[in-house]
Each structure stands twice: as structure tokens, then as C-alpha cells.
Amino acid sequence: MAKSVNEQIEHLRDTIREHDRRYYVDAAPIISDQDYDKLLAELRDLENAHPELITPDSPTQRVAGEPIEGFKTIAHARQMYSIDNTYDVESLRKWAARTFETVDPKLAKIEEKAEDTDAPADAKSRRDKREKLLAKADEDGYPIDGGYFVDPKVDGVAISLRYERGKLVLAATRGDGVRGDDVTQNIRAVRAVPLVLREHKKYPIPSVLEVRGEMYMPTAEFERLNAAFLAADEEPFANPRNATAGTLKQLDSRIVAERRLQFMAHGRGELTGDPFTTHSDFLEALTAWGLATNPRSKMCDSIDTVWRVIQGFEAERAKLPYGVDGMVVRVDRYDLQERLGYTSRFPRWCIAYKYAAEQATTKLLAVDWQVGKTGKLTPRANMEPVFVAGTTVQHATLHNLGEVRRKDIRLGDTVIIEKAGEIIPQVVRVVLEQRPPDSKPMKPPARCPECGGEIEIEYDQRREHEIASHAAKVDREKARAAKEGRKPEPIAKPAPLSDADESGRYCINPECPAQLRERLIHFAGRGQMDVDGMGEKVVHQLADAGLLTTFGDVFSLHDKREAVLELERMGEKKADNLFAGIDAAKDRGLARVLVGLGIHHVGSTAARVLAEHFGSIDALMAASFENVAAFKVRGQPSGIGPEIAKSLHTFLHSAEGKRVITELKDAGVKLDVEKSAATGAAGFALAGKTLVVTGTLEKYSRDEIEALIREHGGHAASSVSKSTDYLVAGEKAGSKLDKAKKLGVPILNEAEFDKLIGV
DNA sequence: GCCCCTCGAGTTCT
DNA sequence: CTCGAGGGGC
Numbered sequence: 026m027a028k029s030v031n032e033q034i035e036h037l038r039d040t041i042r043e044h045d046r047r048y049y050v051d052a053a054p055i056i057s058d059q060d061y062d063k064l065l066a067e068l069r070d071l072e073n074a075h076p077e078l079i080t081p082d083s084p085t086q087r088v089a090g091e092p093i094e095g096f097k098t099i100a101h102a103r104q105m106y107s108i109d110n111t112y113d114v115e116s117l118r119k120w121a122a123r124t125f126e127t128v129d130p131k132l133a134k135i136e137e138k139a140e141d142t143d144a145p146a147d148a149k150s151r152r153d154k155r156e157k158l159l160a161k162a163d164e165d166g167y168p169i170d171g172g173y174f175v176d177p178k179v180d181g182v183a184i185s186l187r188y189e190r191g192k193l194v195l196a197a198t199r200g201d202g203v204r205g206d207d208v209t210q211n212i213r214a215v216r217a218v219p220l221v222l223r224e225h226k227k228y229p230i231p232s233v234l235e236v237r238g239e240m241y242m243p244t245a246e247f248e249r250l251n252a253a254f255l256a257a258d259e260e261p262f263a264n265p266r267n268a269t270a271g272t273l274k275q276l277d278s279r280i281v282a283e284r285r286l287q288f289m290a291h292g293r294g295e296l297t298g299d300p301f302t303t304h305s306d307f308l309e310a311l312t313a314w315g316l317a318t319n320p321r322s323k324m325c326d327s328i329d330t331v332w333r334v335i336q337g338f339e340a341e342r343a344k345l346p347y348g349v350d351g352m353v354v355r356v357d358r359y360d361l362q363e364r365l366g367y368t369s370r371f372p373r374w375c376i377a378y379k380y381a382a383e384q385a386t387t388k389l390l391a392v393d394w395q396v397g398k399t400g401k402l403t404p405r406a407n408m409e410p411v412f413v414a415g416t417t418v419q420h421a422t423l424h425n426l427g428e429v430r431r432k433d434i435r436l437g438d439t440v441i442i443e444k445a446g447e448i449i450p451q452v453v454r455v456v457l458e459q460r461p462p463d464s465k466p467m468k469p470p471a472r473c474p475e476c477g478g479e480i481e482i483e484y485d486q487r488r489e490h491e492i493a494s495h496a497a498k499v500d501r502e503k504a505r506a507a508k509e510g511r512k513p514e515p516i517a518k519p520a521p522l523s524d525a526d527e528s529g530r531y532c533i534n535p536e537c538p539a540q541l542r543e544r545l546i547h548f549a550g551r552g553q554m555d556v557d558g559m560g561e562k563v564v565h566q567l568a569d570a571g572l573l574t575t576f577g578d579v580f581s582l583h584d585k586r587e588a589v590l591e592l593e594r595m596g597e598k599k600a601d602n603l604f605a606g607i608d609a610a611k612d613r614g615l616a617r618v619l620v621g622l623g624i625h626h627v628g629s630t631a632a633r634v635l636a637e638h639f640g641s642i643d644a645l646m647a648a649s650f651e652n653v654a655a656f657k658v659r660g661q662p663s664g665i666g667p668e669i670a671k672s673l674h675t676f677l678h679s680a681e682g683k684r685v686i687t688e689l690k691d692a693g694v695k696l697d698v699e700k701s702a703a704t705g706a707a708g709f710a711l712a713g714k715t716l717v718v719t720g721t722l723e724k725y726s727r728d729e730i731e732a733l734i735r736e737h738g739g740h741a742a743s744s745v746s747k748s749t750d751y752l753v754a755g756e757k758a759g760s761k762l763d764k765a766k767k768l769g770v771p772i773l774n775e776a777e778f779d780k781l782i783g784v
Numbered sequence: 785g786c787c788c789c790t791c792g793a794g795t796t797c798t
Numbered sequence: 799c800t801c802g803a804g805g806g807g808c
Contacts, residue, residue: 110799263798267798368788368789368790397793397794398793399793399794401793401794403794403795405795416796416797416798417797418796418797419796420795420796420797421795421796422794422795422796424794424795424801444796444799445799445800448795448796448797448799448800449794449795449796449797449799449800450795450796450797451800485802486802486803528802625792626791626792626803626804627792628791628792628793629791629792630790630791630792631791631792662805662806663805664790664791664804664805664806665804665805666804666805666806667804667805668803668804668805669804669805
């Protein structure tokens with residue numbers, strides 16, 4: 026008896042899943058919503074009568090459990106890369122040219138020969154051949170084997186879905202690409218995402234399948250939702266993407282279930298067995314398994330075809346039931362993708378063409394010049410508020426006077442603005458027809474608007490160089506002409522420097538209160554001293570009250586407890602939190618102190634390299650300029666060149682620098698390399714060893730494994746050389762693996778690495 | 785001297 | 799997110 030109920034239930038579940046699939050994947054439902062709801066109600070009744078038969082993957086169990094407290098962050102098994110953008114045909118073609126050069130078999134053959142023989146006679150013919158090939162390719166639109174795969178870039182939120190043995194076990198947002206938020210409970214409530222993959226004869230379901238794709242809200246659903254918000258007198262969402270992101274951040278998955286989010290799969294993460302050879306194969310399998318993919322994707326044999334598809338699609342966009350902000354172009358063949366590899370942020374085998382951003386017109390009311398932590402004066406436009414790409418904008422940076430002059434921006438002008446990458450507002454140009462007749466170019470401040478201090482002006486380096494080298498160029502030409510017995514060719518004298526070449530205007534008063542304030546905000550900020558309870562607002566208050574002028578003051582605030590308590594909205598509790606935050610900030614270690622000091626050109630990377638090499642502030646101060654500029658890290662260039670070295674050296678040996686460091690020392694701030702608590706326990710299994718990591722690892726992110734290497738006393742280098750002791754290779758390892766093999770560097774997989782450090 | 789890559793710095797709004 | 803510039807490879 027129970028068995029037949031069980032069968033009945035299973036049958037109902039399958040039916041419902043099939044209808045979900047038809048609705049969301051095929052976009053072709055075959056029953057009405059009412060009938061669907063009836064089926065669901067029937068299933069629910071049966072399950073209520075037989076609760077022992079309920080399984081977590083039943084369609085009734087999409088919303089289960091209480092609202093959650095917050096989202097855990099989790100590491101992605103494979104990094105979720107973002108996609109590089111272009112906005113015009115030329116850069117799209119450039120990308121195709123680069124791709125072609127890496128991938129074309131004929132070119133590869135020429136290269137191979139080049140490696141085998143060193144005969145210079147051959148070199149020229151090889152170069153000619155190569156050039157001919159490239160010219161031909163350019164004409165043909167860089168055709169590549171397997172072709173380009175093009176599909177619309179849906180404007181939504183990137184999500185990774187992890188299926189184990191066909192069951193959805195984890196859904197995560199992209200986050201920074203390495204770790205994201207666990208939104209499984211919410212995604213389970215989205216009917217467009219199958220809880221169970223559908224079996225398919227041709228494609229056995231892999232034991233682990235990570236699918237990347239886009240969660241999005243169809244335009245109609247967005248409008249319905251906003252209408253409901255407006256009716257309830259609540260704030261509507263600015264755009265469908267915000268609505269999607271907002272929905273995924275709901276702590277109560279019942280709300281998620283009510284909003285009809287959609288999903289479209291377009292990429293892969295971890296995948297057991299790697300059973301596919303092309304992207305289009307993979308997508309076909311996804312569809313077979315019941316996941317939606319974009320039906321409007323196209324295969325193209327050349328970049329010219331790609332461009333035609335892109336242009337053709339622009340008009341189609343408006344007709345689609347969802348937002349599309351561009352087109353994604355991929356190399357279809359996986360082996361070619363592998364050969365192309367990745368930069369630190371993007372796959373090289375993929376690029377997004379973005380359609381022109383939404384623009385808006387508004388009026389420039391005023392420009393104020395803000396003082397940054399480096400003393401740079403930045404003109405900031407104040408405009409009449411205007412709604413663009415989802416938010417109301419009233420400010421935009423004008424960067425520098427050069428920008429203002431080149432675009433000839435004047436007060437009272439009507440300006441066209443858009444958002445770079447849909448985020449940061451920019452003034453594109455002025456509508457000259459609407460310029461008030463009496464307008465004049467604006468005057469830059471002649472003194473610092475905050476302290477009245479003196480100003481120094483910097484100009485575009487290329488232009489400076491052009492002007493400075495003009496005389497030498499003329500001389501060279503004269504000499505050459507004399508030698509060849511001809512009249513020297515006239516070389517045009519470059520125009521002198523003008524406002525339009527100005528790249529920066531700096532307040533050079535070291536005591537400028539605005540600068541001090543900005544530097545203190547930076548010093549206390551995340552990534553530097555990270556002083557809890559000392560945000561921008563509090564720094565302003567403390568500085569205005571005269572309690573804070575130097576970095577050292579931060580650490581003596583304890584002694585001014587009474588005065589601190591005087592501040593507005595500063596109670597005992599908040600003050601105690603602040604003091605605790607200050608104490609905790611003392612042992613962030615040398616690297617973060619260096620970043621916090623705000624020395625020109627010394628950011629997180631340079632600071633870490635310096636801290637690791639020199640070990641302590643004393644060693645750094647004792648080092649000569651040459652020492653700083655030329656040291657190597659395990660035989661590799663340090664990335665610190667003369668400019669950075671000069672900047673650092675100047676700071677450390679200035680009166681101010683010396684004073685700051687003494688203050689920090691006296692305050693008990695840790696000024697040597699931080700040794701995390703783990704180090705002691707971890708031991709030094711890798712002491713003196715240089716390791717290089719390549720490919721994608723399963724267990725660790727790049728940062729994590731590099732931190733581990735350092736924790737165990739090793740050095741994490743970025744490229745393979747003779748001095749490399751081990752290469753840790755993950756999936757999709759590229760040229761570094763080849764090089765390591767060539768040089769006979771021992772290659773470790775992840776498990777072997779774990780063993781080495783004794784995990 | 786010309787690329788390519790990475791880093792630093794400045795930036796808006798919710 | 800994007801620009802500009804430093805660093806380094808060829």
C-alpha cells in the first residue's frame with residue numbers, strides 16, 4: 026500500500042519537475058498556472074498524509090526552514106573569473122588578433138621551427154611568412170578552429186550552482202571571485218533552478234558539477250514587483266539587477282519564492298571527469314540535464330561574423346523579456362581555451378562587448394576642489410540630480426584641470442553623463458548648443474582651498490617628455506642628414522605645455538589639515554591599521570576637536586578619554602570599543618603599517634614585498650636607495666624600481682618620516698614582519714624554499730595557498746626559474762608547467778603539497 | 785623603444 | 799571600475 030503511495034508521490038514530483046523545466050528552460054509551458062498549482066497542492070496533501078516520504082529534493086521543499094541570520098562566505102572550488110570588457114570594434118578585433126596568434130596551428134608551427142633552429146637566414150623568411158599569415162587572417166576576420174561562441178550577456182547577478190550526484194548542494198554568489206556568499210536556501214526557492222538534474226541517456230550526470238550562470242529578474246516581473254512596492258508606499262527597486270541582488274539577499278526564502286527569478290547557465294566550475302571538448306557541447310548537456318541556457322547563442326566562424334551578430338542583436342535587445350547589456354564572445358574549443366589561459370582577473374579566451382551605456386543630460390551647477398590624502402586637488406562636479414542606470418547621480422569627478430580643459434567644461438553647461446561600467450558617473454561631453462552665452466573657462470584654485478597653502482602643478486608625462494626630447498631629436502636628425510649629405514627634415518616643435526596638459530595640482534603644505542585628515546582616514550582604514558570604531562566620521566570629529574593630528578596620536582587617545590567622551594554621539598561604550606580597536610590595531614605588522622603611511626607608490630603589494638625582504642622598519646631605514654631599488658626576491662625582480670624606491674627613501678629619511686616612525690615605535694606599534702600565530706605551529710617545512718603555484722587548485726584559493734607557503738617559511742614566487750624548488754600545479758596549468766618540466770623543477774599536486782607541509 | 789601586466793589612486797551610491 | 803604609470807620582458 027505504502028509503495029503505491031510512494032510511486033504516486035514520485036510520479037507527481039517528476040511531473041512537476043517536468044513542468045518547471047518546460048516553463049523555465051524551454052519557455053514553453055504546456056499547462057496553466059492554476060493546473061500547476063493544483064498538482065503542487067495534490068503533492069503537498071499526499072506528503073502531509075505521509076510525512077515519512079518527504080525528501081529534500083521534492084518540489085514542495087523548495088522553501089524549507091526558518092529565515093536565516095545571515096550569509097556564510099564559502100570558497101569557490103574554482104575561481105569565478107569576471108569577463109574583460111570592450112566597447113568598440115577595434116578592441117574586439119585586437120582581442121581576436123591576440124587570440125588567433127596564440128591559437129592558430131600554422132603560426133604555432135612557425136614558432137616551433139624558430140625554437141629548433143637559430144639560423145639567422147631563416148629568421149627573416151619566418152618573419153615574412155608570419156606577417157603574411159597575419160595579414161591574411163586579418164582579412165578573413167581571424168578565423169579559429171572550432172569557431173567563436175557568442176551569446177547575450179544577461180544583466181543579472183552571477184551565481185555558481187554546485188550539484189553533487191545530480192542534487193543541488195550549494196549555491197553561491199561570485200563575491201570577489203574566490204569566495205562568495207552561500208545563498209543555497211534562497212536559490213532552492215527559485216523554481217527556475219532544478220533541485221535535481223534530469224537524467225539523460227547521452228550525458229551521464231557527473232558526480233560533481235558546478236554550473237556558473239546568471240540569476241536575473243525578467244522585466245515584466247520587475248515591473249510587477251515595483252508596482253506592488255509603490256502601491257504599498259514602499260521604495261521600489263532601481264533596476265532589475267538591483268531587484269535580483271536584493272532578492273538574493275533576503276533572509277527569508279519565502280519572499281524569494283514569491284518573486285519569479287530566472288536563471289541562465291553559461292559556464293563551468295568544477296566538473297568531474299571533464300567529459301566535454303567544447304563550450305557548446307557543455308551547454309547542450311546542461312540543457313539535457315534540465316538547466317536553462319540562452320537559446321539565442323550563435324556560433325561564428327570569424328570575428329567579422331561575430332561583429333555582425335553583435336550589431337544585429339542590438340535592436341533585438343528591447344524585444345527581449347529581460348535586460349541584456351552586451352554580448353559575450355568565447356573561444357568554443359576547450360583545448361584552445363586552455364592554451365589561452367588567464368590573467369589574474371579574466372580568462373583570455375573570453376571577452377564581453379558592451380553596448381553603449383545609458384546616458385543622461387543634466388546641468389553643471391558648481392565645481393568644488395577636494396583635497397586628497399596625497400594633497401591632490403580634484404575637481405568634483407555638482408550637478409542637478411539625474412537618474413541614470415539605476416541610481417540618482419549628482420556628483421562626478423572631473424579628475425584634473427587637463428580633463429576640464431580638454432572637454433571644455435564650464436559652469437552652467439549642460440553636460441551628458443554616463444556610468445563607466447554602470448557604476449561610476451562620468452561627464453562624457455558638453456552640449457555646446459546649450460551653453461550660456463556669457464560662460465568662461467573656470468579658474469583652478471591658485472592656493473589650497475582648505476589651508477591656503479602653496480600649490481604645485483604636474484603635467485602629462487608623455488607631453489613633458491615630448492617637449493624635453495625635441496631638441497635632441499632635431500640634433501639627431503641634423504647629424505643624420507649631414508652624414509647622408511641631405512637637408513635635414515623639419516621636425517615639428519611640439520606645442521608648449523598648457524592647462525590642457527595638466528594632470529594634477531597638489532597642495533604641498535605638509536601640515537594641511539585636510540590632507541592630514543584624509544591620511545588618517547586611510548591609516549585607520551581596512552587593509553591598513555583597520556581600527557575598529559574609527560571610521561571616516563569619527564576621524565573627522567577627532568581631528569576637528571584637535572585630538573588627532575598625527576598617526577602617533579591615534580595610539581595616545583587613551584590618555585584623552587575625557588575629551589573623547591565630549592564628542593557628539595560618543596558614549597562610554599562606543600569609546601571603549603574605539604580604544605579596544607586601537608589596541609588591536611597595534612600588531613597588524615610592518616606591511617600594513619607601510620601601506621597605512623600613504624607613501625607614494627607604496628600600496629599593498631609593494632609594502633608586502635618590502636616588509637618580507639627587509640623584515641623590520643630598522644632594516645628598511647638602514648637600507649640604501651640602491652638596495653631598495655635593486656633587490657631581488659629569490660632571483661626574481663622585486664617589482665620595486667627606482668620610482669618606488671625614491672619615494673620610500675625620501676619619506677623614511679625626511680624629518681617627518683623619522684618623527685612618525687619614532688612615534689609609532691613609542692606607541693608600541695609592531696614594526697616588523699607579522700608572524701601569525703599559525704607560524705609557530707606550522708613550523709618551517711618550507712624554510713628557504715621557493716614555490717610557484719599554477720593552475721586552479723581545488724582546496725585553496727591563490728591567496729590562501731600563497732599565505733600557507735609563507736606561513737611555512739617558504740617564498741611564493743610568481744614565475745618558474747632555475748631557483749624554483751617546487752611547482753604546485755592545479756587544473757589547467759599552462760606555460761609554467763611546461764617551463765618547470767623543461768627545467769626539471771619538481772612538480773607537486775595539491776595532495777603532495779599538503780603532505781609536504783604536513784597537513 | 786614598444787608592448788603587456790599589475791599596482792596604486794581616485795571615485796559614486798546604497 | 800577605470801585610468802595612468804611603474805616594472806620588466808623582448
